[in-house]
Amino acid sequence: MTSADSRPLVVLVGPPGAGKSTVGSALAKRLAAPYQDLDEHIVAAAGSSIPQIFESHGEPHFRQLEAEALVLALTANGGVLALGGGAPIPERNRAALAEYAERGGTIVFLDLNVDVAVKRLGSSNTNRPLLAGDTRARFRALAEERRSAYESVATVTIDTSRLTPHQIAERIAQHVAARESDSRS
Structure with missing residues (x-):
């Protein structure tokens, strides 16, 4: 895998706290x-933090920026790509992810249970506007609302509740290696 590839090798989806960023970094190192x-x-395109975008322009504006960034990332980005928790929710984003998967891309749904999510997220969610307030209740509602979208785009699902980021990265790397081996056969 080189950075010259025209699409990500792996896309990570899942709720907040699933470990998309941590696993993504470990997986990228594992895959070089x-x-x-x-x-x-x-954030780079908007020149503002995500909480600032939500506060100044609202969630619909953020979702528009997200959709535009996703289309670019799925066509011009190599390596491992971690999506925000809400990225697979809009139909246009699910369609873009489905097209990516049809072209042989791997989309991994990093799942986890509520107790583990709350422990990972803590009680202060100043950088996660949709989890402000009662983290447990907000996470549970978001996870239930979004589960079908995550499942519909995923080509692989891994429960991260009892695994370390390195164990998860290793499982994904093994899956990628097996897929690449199958495509060469």
């Missing part, structure tokens, strides 16, 4: 590939 976080692309 670049790592990109879609939220970082959005």
